[in-house]
Amino acid sequence: MKRFLDFMCSLLLLIILLPIILLIGLLVKLKLGSPVLFKQKRPGLHGKPFYLYKFRSMTDERGHTGNLLPDYIRLTSVGKLLRRYSLDELPQLINVIKGDLSLVGPRPLLMEYLPLYTQEQAKRHLVRPGITGWAQVNGRNAISWEEKFELDVWYVNNQSLFLDWKILFLTIKKVIKSEGIRHDNHATMPVFRGSLNKYEKM
Numbered sequence: 001m002k003r004f005l006d007f008m009c010s011l012l013l014l015i016i017l018l019p020i021i022l023l024i025g026l027l028v029k030l031k032l033g034s035p036v037l038f039k040q041k042r043p044g045l046h047g048k049p050f051y052l053y054k055f056r057s058m059t060d061e062r063g064h065t066g067n068l069l070p071d072y073i074r075l076t077s078v079g080k081l082l083r084r085y086s087l088d089e090l091p092q093l094i095n096v097i098k099g100d101l102s103l104v105g106p107r108p109l110l111m112e113y114l115p116l117y118t119q120e121q122a123k124r125h126l127v128r129p130g131i132t133g134w135a136q137v138n139g140r141n142a143i144s145w146e147e148k149f150e151l152d153v154w155y156v157n158n159q160s161l162f163l164d165w166k167i168l169f170l171t172i173k174k175v176i177k178s179e180g181i182r183h184d185n186h187a188t189m190p191v192f193r194g195s196l197n198k199y200e201k202m
Contacts, residue, residue, distance in 0.1 A: 042108035105130025106152035137170035
């Protein structure tokens, strides 16, 4: 039932929001150039990798060593606007239609984080990841990694269609208020380097 609702709702939203999506794509093209979409490999259900789509929000500026500059430097004014209202996430409706994502579930993070999770934290991959989730409506990027993972696992253990609709409603409120976008002095979240209880690692 959840997969069917994900597919139908995402398809309907994609059709309704198509003019806005095309307009954002044009804006990104004019301000940031190509590629318009940012594509990155992320872990999905049971850690299976897939490519996540987002509108590009940062430049490719590099330092004298050839490495990318910090996110807060490369994040443009257009990128800040897109992230503030989560407009950069709209291409992920395609991921939902493809079956990579659900509308609601733990946010897919980076592939390199997989070996850093404790056994408990790794439970977040027992369900399909989502565009929004329980952690996103309870602090988003303003909370610690450990708090975020606790909320993700709570969702895995308590998921229901009612909870999903509640999360979607709360997400709309969060987006309108632009809450929890940044963590301290970071553009989004600091890099996850593992929890203190390393003996529980997988």
